[in-house]
Amino acid sequence: MNVPDDLRYAKSHEWLRADGTVGITDHAQHELTDVVFVDLPAVGKVVKAGEVVCVVESVKAASDIYAPASGKVVATNPGLTANPALVNTDPYGEGWMFKLELANPAERDALQDAAAYSAATGA
Amino acid sequence: MSDPADLKRTPLHAEHVRLGGKMIGFGGWDMPVQYTGIMDEHRAVRTALGVFDISHMGQFFAKGTGAAAWLNGVLTNNVNKLAPGHGQYTLMLNERGGVIDDLIIYRIADAEWLLVVNAAKIGEDFAWLSPRVPAGVTLENRSDEFFGLAVQGPRAAEWFGKFTGGKTVPVRNGVAQIEVGGVPLIVCRTGYTGEDGVELFGPGSNAVAVLNAVLAAGGEFGIKPCGLGARDTLRMEMCYPLNGNDLSPERTPIEAGLGFFVDLEKGDFTGRAVLAEQKAAGVKQRLAAFKMIGATPPPRSHYGVWKDGAQIGETCSGGLSPTLGCGIGLAYLPVEFAKPGTAIEIDIRGRRFPAQVEKKPLHRGGTAG
Structure with a gap:
């Protein structure tokens, strides 16, 4: 399982890049499989860490995506509208979901690093 | 979610894990929801061949010269239409005409x-x-003795020849007792996918050997092990009801659109009076199939169905159709809105998305015939 070193990870399987970009992990996309729709948040939405930001739909079920840190949604990935399967094929790249303007960058440091996340998921 | 420790396991449980199956709780059983992916497995069944573990299903045996008359009194279809070697879909009802089970x-x-x-x-x-x-x-519940496998897809007849060394496959809805590799199998030409195929039942102790023989014979036909996820999307495209979702003790087969499997002329049976009255007076609601329009999240069970600003019902099944590439579902709707072509809306997380009532089945051209 791919767990890049430059990202931080929430227990609910979202990753957060230093610039505020958020997506779901390789482990999460593997568990969901066949992502068929991403119900992206509205730009401007303000969220607290741990709150539901949007929903990702696989063939089987709808799954909530939680904010790994508090902030304001400043961008969403337009590529997912046409091709939601990017979440499966490139979860850390083209499959990113939204970008947060972080309210408190210290929250990022409190998330798991790659080693801790790998250990937690048995990856 | 159930604790996996409380779930029953079929004789194929270890094989599912070995084959990469992702296990989930379903109806009290620990079953594979998928192996490589639902889309992939769904496509395999529509275009080639797939095999499903159906060992969790139950087998009852009724015997005796009076069995036919008794069965006709507790089931909706007419068993006297069946010659030995044939089968039929039927329903078991309560006194109110509601569905206990379909079988x-x-x-x-x-x-x-x-x-x-x-x-x-x-x-x-x-x-x-x-x-x-x-x-x-006599009625015996022998469910624990049997494994079950459903082998489904357009290549099923060719596969059967290879699997059995050239034995004749039963006719559609037919049943035969055939020995394969020394294992006595009950072979049924039935399924839940809309494609050609068979359902095999045999002694649980032979389950692993038979599954591996099924897979080995299916290699050249592109066989894939398939999970409950694909089983659900395949049956939804065909509008085959799932008991617990689309059938319930509060709904009759007439409301569910299954009148074809009810014989009101055969004599009395449990629930008949309610069904006869519904057939004469008409029903208020009917199970309708619908298709989402445009790019929407897939519908799921228990989503509101709306028309002209008012809620008119609730979905009972829903999901993405891999074949049609859009969301599909089933819902009990007032008969005036259950006609194909009726524009409706589905409430998905507080937003209403356009959908349209469609003729059943939603997928046509399957090889089940």
């Missing part, structure tokens, strides 16, 4: 019948039937 009954000999019932309903069905068995008829 397939096979006449395996002149006075011997096999009932294949839903996994989650084995106990309830047997408890309902047992006290109603008359003198001279």
Whole structure:
């Protein structure tokens, strides 16, 4: 399982890049499989860490995506509208979901690093 | 979610894990929801071949010269239409005409019948039937003895020849007892996918060997092990009801659109009076199939169905159709809105998305014939 070193990870399987970009992990996309729709948040939405930001739909079920840190949604990935399967094929790249303007960058440091996340998921 | 420790396991459980199956709780059983992916497995069944573990389903055997008359009194379809070696879809109702279970009954000999019932309903069905068995008829629940495999897809007939070394496959809805590799199998030409195929039942101790023989014979036909996820999307495209979702003790087969499997002329049966009245007076609601329009999240169970600013019903099944590439579902709707072509809306997380009532089945051109 791919767990890049430059990202931080929430227990609910979202990753957060230093610039505020958020997506779901390789482990999460593997568990969901066949992502068929991403119900992206509205730009401007303000969220607290741990709150539901949007929903990702696989063939089987709808799954909530939680904010790994508090902030304001400043961008969403337009590529997912046409091709939601990017979440499966490139979860850390083209499959990113939204970008947060972080309210408190210290929250990022409190998330798991790659080693801790790998250990937690048995990856 | 159930604790996996409380879930029952089929004789194929270890094989599912070995084959990469992702296990989930379903109807009290720990079953594979998928192996490589639902889309992939769904496509395999529509275009080639797939194999499903259906060992969790129940097998009851009824015997005796009075069995036919008794079965006609507790089931909706007419078993007297069946010659030995044939089967039919039928329903078991309560006194209010509501559905306890839907099942397939096979006449395996002149006075011997096999009932294949839903996994989650084995106990309830047997408890309902047992006290109603008359003198001279025996009913046995042998569900724990059997494994079951459904092999489904357009290549099924070719596969069967290879698997059995050239034995003849039963006719559509037919049943035969065939020995394959020394294992006695009950072979039924039935399924839940809309494609050609068979359902095999045999002694649980032979399950692993038979599964591996099925896979080995299917290699050249592109066979894939398939999970409950694909089983659900395949049956939804065909609008085959799932008991617990689309059928319930509060809904009759007439409301569910299953009148074809109800014989009101054969004599009395449990629930008949309610069904006869509904057939004469008409029903208020009917199970309708619908398709989402445009790019929307897939519908799921228990989403609101709206029309002209008012809620008119609730979805009972829903999901993405891999074949059609859009969301599909089933919902009980007032009859005036259950007509194909009716524009409706589905409430998905507080937003209403456009959909349209469609003719059943939603997928046409399957090889089940």
